[in-house]
Amino acid sequence: MRLLALLCTAVFVSAPAFAQGPSISPISPRVxxxxxxxxxEQIIEAATSDSAAYNRLAYLGDVFxxxxxxxxxxxxxxxxxxxxxxxxxxxxxxxxxxxxPKWVRGDESAILVLPREENLPxxxxxxxxxxxxxxxxxxxxVVGSFEDLEARASEAAGKIVLFNxxxxxxxxxxxxxxxxxxxxxxxxxxxxxxxSVGPFGMQTPHTGTMRYADDVEPIPHAAITxxxxxLLQRLADRGEQPVVTLKMDAHFEDxxxxxxxxxxxxxxxxxxxxxVLGGHIDSWDVGTGMxxxxxxxxxxxxxxxxxxxxxxxxRRTIRVVLWTNEENGLRGGTAYYDxxxxxxxxxxxxxAIESDGGVFAPVGFGFGxxxxxxxxxxxxxxxxxxxxxxxxxxxxxxxxxxxxADIGPLMREGVPxxxxxxxxxxxxxxxxxxxxxxxxxxxxxxxxxxxxxAIMAYVVADMPGRLxxxxxxx
Amino acid sequence: MRLLALLCTAVFVSAPAFAQGPSISPISPRVxxxxxxxxxEQIIEAATSDSAAYNRLAYLGDVFxxxxxxxxxxxxxxxxxxxxxxxxxxxxxxxxxxxxPKWVRGDESAILVLPREENLPxxxxxxxxxxxxxxxxxxxxVVGSFEDLEARASEAAGKIVLFNxxxxxxxxxxxxxxxxxxxxxxxxxxxxxxxSVGPFGMQTPHTGTMRYADDVEPIPHAAITxxxxxLLQRLADRGEQPVVTLKMDAHFEDxxxxxxxxxxxxxxxxxxxxxVLGGHIDSWDVGTGMxxxxxxxxxxxxxxxxxxxxxxxxRRTIRVVLWTNEENGLRGGTAYYDxxxxxxxxxxxxxAIESDGGVFAPVGFGFGxxxxxxxxxxxxxxxxxxxxxxxxxxxxxxxxxxxxADIGPLMREGVPxxxxxxxxxxxxxxxxxxxxxxxxxxxxxxxxxxxxxAIMAYVVADMPGRLxxxxxxx
Numbered sequence: 001m002r003l004l005a006l007l008c009t010a011v012f013v014s015a016p017a018f019a020q021g022p023s024i025s026p027i028s029p030r031v032x033x034x035x036x037x038x039x040x041e042q043i044i045e046a047a048t049s050d051s052a053a054y055n056r057l058a059y060l061g062d063v064f065x066x067x068x069x070x071x072x073x074x075x076x077x078x079x080x081x082x083x084x085x086x087x088x089x090x091x092x093x094x095x096x097x098x099x100x101p102k103w104v105r106g107d108e109s110a111i112l113v114l115p116r117e118e119n120l121p122x123x124x125x126x127x128x129x130x131x132x133x134x135x136x137x138x139x140x141x142v143v144g145s146f147e148d149l150e151a152r153a154s155e156a157a158g159k160i161v162l163f164n165x166x167x168x169x170x171x172x173x174x175x176x177x178x179x180x181x182x183x184x185x186x187x188x189x190x191x192x193x194x195x196s197v198g199p200f201g202m203q204t205p206h207t208g209t210m211r212y213a214d215d216v217e218p219i220p221h222a223a224i225t226x227x228x229x230x231l232l233q234r235l236a237d238r239g240e241q242p243v244v245t246l247k248m249d250a251h252f253e254d255x256x257x258x259x260x261x262x263x264x265x266x267x268x269x270x271x272x273x274x275x276v277l278g279g280h281i282d283s284w285d286v287g288t289g290m291x292x293x294x295x296x297x298x299x300x301x302x303x304x305x306x307x308x309x310x311x312x313x314x315r316r317t318i319r320v321v322l323w324t325n326e327e328n329g330l331r332g333g334t335a336y337y338d339x340x341x342x343x344x345x346x347x348x349x350x351x352a353i354e355s356d357g358g359v360f361a362p363v364g365f366g367f368g369x370x371x372x373x374x375x376x377x378x379x380x381x382x383x384x385x386x387x388x389x390x391x392x393x394x395x396x397x398x399x400x401x402x403x404x405a406d407i408g409p410l411m412r413e414g415v416p417x418x419x420x421x422x423x424x425x426x427x428x429x430x431x432x433x434x435x436x437x438x439x440x441x442x443x444x445x446x447x448x449x450x451x452x453x454a455i456m457a458y459v460v461a462d463m464p465g466r467l468x469x470x471x472x473x474x
Numbered sequence: 475m476r477l478l479a480l481l482c483t484a485v486f487v488s489a490p491a492f493a494q495g496p497s498i499s500p501i502s503p504r505v506x507x508x509x510x511x512x513x514x515e516q517i518i519e520a521a522t523s524d525s526a527a528y529n530r531l532a533y534l535g536d537v538f539x540x541x542x543x544x545x546x547x548x549x550x551x552x553x554x555x556x557x558x559x560x561x562x563x564x565x566x567x568x569x570x571x572x573x574x575p576k577w578v579r580g581d582e583s584a585i586l587v588l589p590r591e592e593n594l595p596x597x598x599x600x601x602x603x604x605x606x607x608x609x610x611x612x613x614x615x616v617v618g619s620f621e622d623l624e625a626r627a628s629e630a631a632g633k634i635v636l637f638n639x640x641x642x643x644x645x646x647x648x649x650x651x652x653x654x655x656x657x658x659x660x661x662x663x664x665x666x667x668x669x670s671v672g673p674f675g676m677q678t679p680h681t682g683t684m685r686y687a688d689d690v691e692p693i694p695h696a697a698i699t700x701x702x703x704x705l706l707q708r709l710a711d712r713g714e715q716p717v718v719t720l721k722m723d724a725h726f727e728d729x730x731x732x733x734x735x736x737x738x739x740x741x742x743x744x745x746x747x748x749x750v751l752g753g754h755i756d757s758w759d760v761g762t763g764m765x766x767x768x769x770x771x772x773x774x775x776x777x778x779x780x781x782x783x784x785x786x787x788x789r790r791t792i793r794v795v796l797w798t799n800e801e802n803g804l805r806g807g808t809a810y811y812d813x814x815x816x817x818x819x820x821x822x823x824x825x826a827i828e829s830d831g832g833v834f835a836p837v838g839f840g841f842g843x844x845x846x847x848x849x850x851x852x853x854x855x856x857x858x859x860x861x862x863x864x865x866x867x868x869x870x871x872x873x874x875x876x877x878x879a880d881i882g883p884l885m886r887e888g889v890p891x892x893x894x895x896x897x898x899x900x901x902x903x904x905x906x907x908x909x910x911x912x913x914x915x916x917x918x919x920x921x922x923x924x925x926x927x928a929i930m931a932y933v934v935a936d937m938p939g940r941l942x943x944x945x946x947x948x
Binding site: 058062063064065115116118121201202203204226227230231234235238287429430433434435437438439 | 536675912
C-alpha cells in the first residue's frame with residue numbers, strides 16, 4: 001500500500017505540466033538537469049584529474065590479494081576499508097555482520113594419463129566436493145550439451161563427463177558450471193568437468209560457483225581450459241578414449257563472520273531517503289579480483305569520497321555498501337535486504353546502483369524499474385555524456401534493463417535498480433581467472449567510472465522529485 | 475668464384491631482352507608466370523578443399539605433445555613423420571643425425587613471500603642453471619633497462635634483479651631474456667627475473683633461450699608474467715621491498731642424438747638443383763608448439779606431399795627439411811649447412827624457404843637476397859594473390875627482407891632465402907607459452923599457408939631461369 005502511494009506521489013513532483021491543472025499527465029516528470037551542470041563539471045574535473053581510485057584499487061589488490069568468503073584476506077581488506085572510510089570523513093561508517101560460507105579449494109589437479117600424460121590446467125568449482133585422496137581416474141566422455149548427455153547417458157556410468165560447450169553468453173553457458181555435476185551424477189558419472197565459461201583464454205581456467213540438486217549424489221566438479229577441453233574432444237573423436245586423473249581437496253569449513261561495509265553522506269533535507277551504490281568486496285580465490293569486483297567497490301566508494309571532498313551534500317542520503325559473499329552465497333546482499341525489511345526502510349530506498357561488470361570505460365547505466373522512473377532518469381544521460389565511451393553494443397547512456405545480484409532482493413520488492421555499464425567486451429576473458437588483476441583496467445576507465453557513479457548518485461539523491469518504488473507485479 | 479659465375483649465368487636465362495642483342499640488361503629477367511596459372515589453380519584447389527594439414531598438425535600436437543630438444547617426444551614425433559613421409563611417397567626420406575643439447579626444466583616456482591605470500595606464475599629460461607634445493611630468497615630490485623641497472627648497480631648485490639621491460643619488438647626486448655642474467659650477475663645479483671617477452675598475457679609466462687657470458691658467475695634466470703612484474707614494480711615503488719623465493723631444478727644432461735627430417739620430390743631436368751623449404755620440429759617444453767613451429771613444419775611437408783599427390787614434378791628438386799633444435803642451439807640448421815658445405819652442394823641451393831612465424835593466414839613472403847633475385851621472383855605474388863590476406867603491416871605479396879634462423883647459415887653464404895609472412899599480430903601473445911596450441915590456428919589459415927608454400931616452391935623449382943646465388947659481400 002505505502003509503495004503504491006509513493007508511486008502515485010512521485011509523478012506529481014516538479015512536473016511543469018501539473019502547474020496548469022489537476023489532471024494527471026501520463027508523462028512522468030523528467031529530472032531538470034540544468035541546476036546540475038556546474039556540479040557535474042566539478043565532479044568530472046575532480047574524478048579525472050588524478051588516479052586516486054585506480055591507485056586505491058591497486059593497493060587493495062597488492063596488499064590483500066584475493067578475497068574469498070571465509071578468508072582472512074577478505075576480513076583484513078574490510079578492516080582497512082572501514083578505517084579508510086572513517087579517515088575519508090564519511091558518516092555512519094560500519095560493518096554489517098554477515099555469516100558467510102567458507103569453501104576451501106585445497107590442492108587440485110587434472111592430469112591426462114592416457115593416451116599420453118599431460119597436465120590439464122584446471123580450477124575446481126566453488127562448492128564442489130573433493131575426490132578421494134588418490135584422485136579419481138576414469139575415462140572421459142565428452143558431450144556438447146545436457147541433451148547430448150541425456151542421449152548418451154548409458155555411456156556415462158563410471159566415467160568423467162566433460163561438458164565441452166562453447167561460450168555463447170554467460171547466462172546460457174554458465175548453466176554447465178552451475179548444474180553440470182547434477183546432470184552428470186544423474187547419469188552415473190564419477191566426476192564432471194566443464195570447458196571454462198569464457199569466449200577466449202590462454203590455457204586459462206575459470207572458476208565460479210556450482211551447486212548440487214538435493215536428490216543427487218554429489219560428485220567433484222571442475223573447469224578445464226578451452227584448450228584442454230578441445231584436446232579431450234579431439235582424442236575422443238579419434239576413438240582414443242582419454243583417461244584423466246582428477247584430484248581435489250575442496251571442502252567446506254564452518255561459516256565465518258564477515259561484514260558488509262557501509263558508509264554515508266547524510267542528506268540535508270530528506271536524510272531517511274537513500275540512494276545506495278556499491279559492489280561486492282569478496283572475490284574468487286584466484287587473481288586479485290580487481291575487475292570482479294574490487295573495481296566496482298572502489299568506484300562506488302571513491303564516488304562518495306569525492307562528493308564528500310567537494311562538499312556536495314545532496315537532499316537525500318547517499319550510502320555506499322560493499323556487499324560481502326556475492327560470489328558463492330549472496331549472503332551480503334541478502335543480509336542488507338533483510339535489515340532493510342526488518343527496519344521498515346524499504347520504501348526509503350530511492351535507487352540502488354551496482355557496479356559489477358568491470359570498471360572499464362563507462363558507457364552508461366542499465367536501469368531496472370518502472371517506465372515512469374526510467375523517464376525521470378533518462379535526461380541524466382546528457383550530464384554523463386562527456387565521460388561516456390560509445391561502447392560496442394549500442395548501450396550508451398541510460399538504457400532499459402539492468403541491476404545486479406546484490407541489489408536483486410531490493411529490486412524484486414520494487415526498488416529501482418541500476419547497473420553501471422562499461423565497455424567490457426573482454427570481461428569474460430578474465431572473469432574468475434588468475435588474470436583478473438589490475439592490469440586489465442586503466443586509470444582513465446576507472447576514474448571515469450567514479451565520475452559516472454558520483455553523478456548518477458548525486459543527481460538522484462538531490463533532485464526535487466524522487467523515483468517511485470514500484471511494487472512487485474506492477 | 476663458382477658463385478659469381480652462377481650469378482652471371484642466371485641473368486641470361488629466359489630474358490626476352492637478350493634475344494635482341496648481346497648487351498647485358500641491367501634489368502633482371504622476371505619469371506614468366508603465365509605457364510603456371512593452371513597449376514597454381516590446381517594447387518590452391520587441392521590445398522583449400524580439405525583440412526588435411528591442419529588435422530595432421532593437430533595430431534602431431536595431440537599425440538606427441540611438446541618437443542624440446544633431448545626429449546623422447548621429439549624423437550617419437552620425428553619417427554612418426556619419417557614413416558608418414560615414406561607413406562606419402564616422398565623420395566629420399568631420411569633423418570640427418572644431429573647431436574642436440576638436453577636442457578631439463580625440472581620443478582620450479584617463484585613465490586612472493588613479503589609483504590604477503592603470492593604465487594608468481596613463472597617459467598625458467600632455457601639454459602639457466604638451478605637454484606640450491608632450498609631456493610634463493612632475496613629482496614627484488616626492479617629495473618627498467620640495462621642502463622637503469624648500471625646506474626643502480628650498487629643496490630643489486632645479493633638481490634634478485636627484475637628487468638621489468640615492456641615489450642617493444644622482439645629483437646629489442648628479447649635482449650633481457652638472452653643477456654639479463656649476465657648483466658645481473660655482473661652487478662652482484664644472486665638471480666635474475668624478466669617480465670615475459672610479449673605484448674599481452676593472461677598471467678602467462680614466456681620461456682625461451684638465454685646464455686651466460688663466459689666471464690660471469692652463472693645465476694638462475696626466469697621469466698615471470700606481465701602481471702607479476704607489475705606487482706613487484708608497484709610494491710617496490712611504494713618502498714615495500716618485495717622478497718621472492720625462487721626455486722629451479724634446471725640443468726643440462728648429456729647431448730642426445732636427434733635428426734633433421736628430410737624428404738624430396740626429385741627434379742626432372744636439374745635434380746641436383748634444390749629448393750629447400752621447412753620449419754623446425756623442436757619446440758619449447760610448454761604448450762604443444764603448434765604455432766612455433768609445428769605449423770611451419772607441417773605446411774612445408776604438406777606442400778610437398780600435395781605437389782607429389784598432384785603429380786607435379788618440377789625441373790629442380792624440392793626438398794622439405796624439418797630442422798631440429800632451432801630453439802636452444804640451432805644445431806639442426808648448422809648441421810644441414812655443414813653437410814651442404816662438406817658435399818659442395820651450396821651453389822645447388824637455389825632458394826631456401828622457412829616458415830617460423832606462425833601459420834596464420836598467409837600474407838606473402840619476405841625475401842632476403844640480391845635485387846636481381848628479388849626482381850625475378852616478384853611476379854609470383856600475382857599467383858599467390860587469391861590466397862593471401864591483406865595483413866595489417868602492409869607486407870602483402872613478395873617483399874624485401876626475410877629469412878629464418880635455420881636457413882641463416884645458407885643465406886650468409888649467398889643462398890637466397892625467404893620467410894613465409896602471415897597475419898600474425900598475436901604471434902607474441904602465444905610465443906613460447908603453454909597456450910601455443912592448435913587453438914591459436916585455423917584450418918583456413920593453415921591450408922592457405924600450404925598453398926602458398928607449394929606455389930612458391932614449385933614455381934622457383936620449375937622456372938627456366940634459376941635464382942642467382944649472391945656471394946657474401948656482393
